[in-house]
Amino acid sequence: MTHDLSTLTAGRIRDGIAAGDFTATDMAESALARIAALEGDVHAFNEVTAGLALDAAARVDDLAAAGEPLPPLAGVPVAFKDNMNLRGTNTSCSSLILESYSSVYDCTAVRRMLDAGAVPVGKCNMDEFAFGSSTENSAFGPTHNPWDLDRVPGGSSGGSAAAVSAGMAVLALGSDTGGSIRQPGALTGTVAMKPTYGRVSRYGVVAFASSLDQIGPFSKTVEECALTLNVICGKDPMDATSVDMPMQDLAATMRDGVEGLRVGVVRDLMALEGCDPRVRACTMDAVEVLAGLGAEVGEVDLPSCMYGMPAYYIIGPAEASSNLARFDGIRYGHRAEGAEDVMDLYLRSRAEGFGPESIRRIMLGTYALSAGYYDAYYGQAQKVRTLIIRDFEKAFCDYDVLVTPTSPTVAFKIGEKSSDPVSMYLSDVYTIPVNLAGIPAVSVPCGLVDGLPVGLHLMGRHFDEATLMRTAYSYEKAAALDMRPPLASALGV
Amino acid sequence: MSKDRLTTVLESWEAVIGLEIHTELTSLNTKMFCGCPVQFGGESNTRVCPVCLGMPGALPVPNESAVEATILAGLALDCRISRWSQxxxxxxxxxxxxxxxxxxxxxxxxxxxxxxxxEIDGDGCAQRLDRAAVGADPDGTYTTRIGITRIHLxxxxxxxxxxxxxxxxxxxxxxxxVDFNRAxxxxxxxxxEPEIRTPEEARRFAQKVRLVFLTLGVSDCNMEEGSMRVDANVSLRRRGDIEFGVKAEVKNMNSFxxxxxxxAYEILRQGDVLDAGGTIDQETRHWDAGKKRTSSLRSKEYAHDYRYFPEPDMVPFTFDDEYIDRLRARLPELPDARGSRYMAEYGLPKHDAAVLSGDLELGDYFEQVVEGVGVPLARAAANLVLGDFSAYLNAAGSTPTDADVGPRKLARLIQLVDDGTISGKQAKEVFAEMVATGEKPRQIIDRLGMRQVSDSxxxxxxxxxxxxxxxxxxxxYRAGKHGLLGFFVGAVMREMGGQANPAVVNEILHARLDA
Known part of the structure; x- marks a missing residue:
């Protein structure tokens, strides 16, 4: 029997299986049915893992039948961005160079989801190697926004966002290097979180920029976001940058309300020219809701964040140019035919395997690290990074949470920005400083403009995910928006 | 011949040599950034995992023991330990x-x-033409300090x-x-530092570094298997010049x-080129031990820009005084200190102390013998270890650890000489039997009826x-020809089958003849 996954939450699924209302297999089949119905229009997936899903669901059903206690994500259909390793799947990063690459081990965050009973339904489309903000830079074609199939879902985790938005998966994991979870979250009307750098192990997610990358969840509700974060966080011996820092039970602490919470609206970033005034207005309405709930609202400037964008486009590509060197055609991935010697093999394999945006970033990063340019580019960018961290530290002396829109615009048309990389890069102007500072941030749906979702961007102190969840939950409950895209609610399965 | 030519070249040219010594930390159980075992050889690509194969998404996690071993090496070689490193x-x-x-x-x-x-002694001293200026002894022996620029991991x-x-x-x-077992x-x-001036100094420096690493136990330092690899940068400059010449890097030397x-070859080659008015190419050269020459590596060389940047997958290291002191306390006795102790405590001559402390195993063996005989007999122990025992090792191609004659047996032999049971001359015979039969000294003495007679x-x-x-x-004799004493001693010993205690014989002869 199939169920409408666009209305079921993770908690409801687990409880329903425990109560015998339905089975995990029902849930897996529901997800697969919705994927079958919608995938042709949306193209959220690079690979649908029906076999893995039904196997995992059967294990949960066995547990339930035996009367065993069910883990927190028991029977919940989940999707993973296709840069996360999962044995039994390919991990293509939406690139031709890894098109046939079969994972030989599991990503820690993925493993933790599966150990918590989640049912993997597929690997999601993305911008190649996470380079992009629209999921158009996929070697396998763009993902379409379930709210308007002519529009992008954002990126780079656009497939994960679209899958959750359309109810093809209940939860999804993405990776966020400069906004790649939060921006598509905003553009698809989902709750999307980038945890503090070090909160979640990066082991097994194909690295873009190691000092910025962080895995995080997509969900329909804040509660599911909190639940998922509790599952995937924690020190991992396989990631030397993961941090051993206790995490509260976020689903419990999020109910504490925002009375007296100090909320700072980031005035200078809000005033940026490229920000759609209607998006700005939508964001301010959300701030009013928080004020109505007892939060103390003020304004703050983050002047150094204006330089976040150029700094990011030095540091990100620099690290990426090194991280992507291993895709050389020697051990795995695409290998060009007919190479004359090893250098020729490298040149041809990489030229054939990488798409244009990957090549652009590799070249940018290689240049920025070159002898004689290092100080002027990479060194300077690291200084900007330090200034941004100081800006945030200062702001967090006066405020507990900082607010901007997640994206300066709502979802744009497919093809609209693809010929202009710089205008595309501006999509992440609000999200990038967060990665540079390593702090946590969440995007929560806060309304529609022209029938398209807008995201409220909440930023917190290092390791203070609890306050973010509390703020997001309070807002979500008070605003009580229905963020199901028409396509998803019309489906009726 | 080539030594003479080397001297000739070095008369007009001074060699400037710097070494890069790569040492695999073979004492570690696991690799640098993953849990794969460290072992030489093995079937190709079996000691590998996603991390050391560089699979997509895998991350390095530093091996704490490797960091400790490097810091121990730094402390042993008088380095400063960085408080902040990455x-x-x-x-x-x-x-x-x-x-x-x-x-x-x-x-x-x-x-x-x-x-x-x-310390440079023996034939190698001659390579250093200005050795007098660096304080060489009349026999040419001199000591030079070679600076270390850095040690990294x-x-x-x-x-x-x-x-x-x-x-x-x-x-x-x-x-x-490609075999990634070693990766x-x-x-x-x-x-x-480029402070080495002769091939002999280079060899002694590398040997000393190896000895220190062996003493620390961080590596087996096996040059043949490649767990220790020494590359050399060498250039020539006219004697008296301050500027360095153009250097060549020489690789593939798998023994000292x-x-x-x-x-030595490279100095001759560069000297010939320069004497003929040519110039040296900055290049990497490959030593061919069979042909005894270096040749330019023909592989296509690309101009490398390594684009160094801080490894973002790991956080920087901070080492405080407490951490460094804790490691310092773990340092074993180092070769120089050992040699000084042999001179001060055991009264060994400098040369003997240097040889014993210059070989980790031999030094350990010697100390076990001393433990058996006591400090007053340490010199006797050193004489036997450096004499008959070392000769046996050479002949048998054995090492002290593998030797058939263990330190306890050797100690017993020394004691039997000391207590007068056998003479020093007999001891040589007993040692030869020990090697041949593996018997204990006492058994051999009994079997051969080899008692020394001290009964006056x-x-x-x-x-x-x-x-x-x-x-x-x-x-x-009585008329004054006292040199005849030896004749009488010899006659008595012959009469007694060599078993008389020579000291007693001497004493009695004196008593009779001088009376």
Whole structure:
């Protein structure tokens, strides 16, 4: 029997299986049915893992039948961005160079989801190697926004966002290097979180920029976001940058309300020219809701964040140019035919395997690290990074949470920005400083403009995910928006 | 011949040599950034995992023991330990490097500065023409301090196997295979200052560094298996010049002799080129031990820009005083201190102390013997270990650890000489039997009936007989020809089958003849 996954939450699924209302297999089949119905229009997936899903669901059903206690994500259909390793799947990063690459081990965050009973339904489309903000830079074609199939879902985790938005998966994991979870979250009307750098192990997610990358969840509700974060966080011996820092039970602490919470609206970033005034207005309405709930609202400037964008486009590509060197055609991935010697093999394999945006970033990063340019580019960018961290530290002396829109615009048309990389890069102007500072941030749906979702961007102190969840939950409950895209609610399965 | 030519070249040219010594930390159980076992050999690509194969998404986690071993090495070699240090990525493409970057250290190595004293004696002294200026003894022996620039930690690469060409070289090969078993093994790199002036100094320096690493127990330092690899940078400058000449880097020396010979060859080669008015190319050269020459590496060289940047997959290291002191307390006794102790506590001559402390195993063996006989007999122990025992090791091609004659047996032998049971001369015979049969000294002495006679009554009897039958010589002796004493001793010993205690014989002869 199939169920409408666009209305079921993770908690409801687990409880329903425990109560015998339905089975995990029902849930897996529901997800697969919705994927079958919608995938042709949306193209959220690079690979649908029906076999893995039904196997995992059967294990949960066995547990339930035996009367065993069910883990927190028991029977919940989940999707993973296709840069996360999962044995039994390919991990293509939406690139031709890894098109046939079969994972030989599991990503820690993925493993933790599966150990918590989640049912993997597929690997999601993305911008190649996470380079992009629209999921158009996929070697396998763009993902379409379930709210308007002519529009992008954002990126780079656009497939994960679209899958959750359309109810093809209940939860999804993405990776966020400069906004790649939060921006598509905003553009698809989902709750999307980038945890503090070090909160979640990066082991097994194909690295873009190691000092910025962080895995995080997509969900329909804040509660599911909190639940998922509790599952995937924690020190991992396989990631030397993961941090051993206790995490509260976020689903419990999020109910504490925002009375007296100090909320700072980031005035200078809000005033940026490229920000759609209607998006700005939508964001301010959300701030009013928080004020109505007892939060103390003020304004703050983050002047150094204006330089976040150029700094990011030095540091990100620099690290990426090194991280992507291993895709050389020697051990795995695409290998060009007919190479004359090893250098020729490298040149041809990489030229054939990488798409244009990957090549652009590799070249940018290689240049920025070159002898004689290092100080002027990479060194300077690291200084900007330090200034941004100081800006945030200062702001967090006066405020507990900082607010901007997640994206300066709502979802744009497919093809609209693809010929202009710089205008595309501006999509992440609000999200990038967060990665540079390593702090946590969440995007929560806060309304529609022209029938398209807008995201409220909440930023917190290092390791203070609890306050973010509390703020997001309070807002979500008070605003009580229905963020199901028409396509998803019309489906009726 | 070549030594003479070397001297001739070195008369007009001074060699400037710096070494880079790569040492695999073979004492570690696991690789530098993953849990794969460290072991030489093994079936190709079996000691590998996603991390050391550079699979997508895998991350390095530093091996704490490797960091400790490097800091211990730094402390042992008088280096400063950086309070703040980190890894960098060295970016370049090569098939034996899984990630196409090597995790190494750049401007913030774990250890900086430092140096060792190197003693040069024997034939090698002659290579240093200005040895008088560096305080050489009349016999040429001198001590020179070689500075150490830095010691850092990095990961080793895999190994390429070229198939279809000659001798496994890349030239002419049809294809190449890669074995990643070695990839990711912790590799400690020591860089010396360019303060080495002769091939002999280079050899002694490398040997000293090896001895220190062996003493620390961080590596087996096996040059043949490649767990210790020494590369040399060498250039020539006119004597009196301050500017360095253009250097060549010489690789592939897999013994200390090869290091010495390669440098000697390279000095001659560069000297010839320069004397003929030519110039030296800055290049990497390969030592061919069979042909005894270096040749330019023909592989296509690309101008490398390694694009170093801080390794973002790891957080920087901070070492406080407490951490460093804790490691310092773990340092074993180092070779120089050991040699000084042998002189001060055991009264050994400098040369003996140097030889014993210059070989970790031999020194350990010697100390076990001393433990058996007691400090007052340490000199006797040193004489036997450096004499008959070392000769036996050489002849048998054995090492002290593997020797058939253990330190307890050797100690017993020394005691049997000391208590007068056998003479020193007999001891040599007993030692030869110990080697041949593996028997204990006491058993051999009993079997051969080899007791030393110290009983003065028995000796007096023989002495009287000898004196009686050599009346003419007795008269000559008494007339002042005291050199004849040896004749009488010899006669008595012959009479007693060599078993008389020579000290007692001497004493009785004196008593009779001088009366």
């Amino acid at each position: 890894f960098h990525r060295k970016n370049y493409f090569y098939p034996d490097m899984p990630k196409d970057y090597q995790i190494s250290q750049y401007d913030l190595p774990f250890c900086v500065g430092g140096g060792v004293n190197v 990095e990961e080793d690469t895999g190994k390429m196997v070229h198939v279809g060409g000659s001798e496994g070289r890349i030239a002419g090969a049809t294809h190449s295979l 990711g093994t912790a590799l400690m790199e020591l860089v010396s 002799k090869a290091l010495h010979d390669a440098l 009554g028995a000796i007096e009897e023989v002495v009287d007989r000898v004196l009686a039958s050599n009346a003419a010589q007795v008269a000559e």
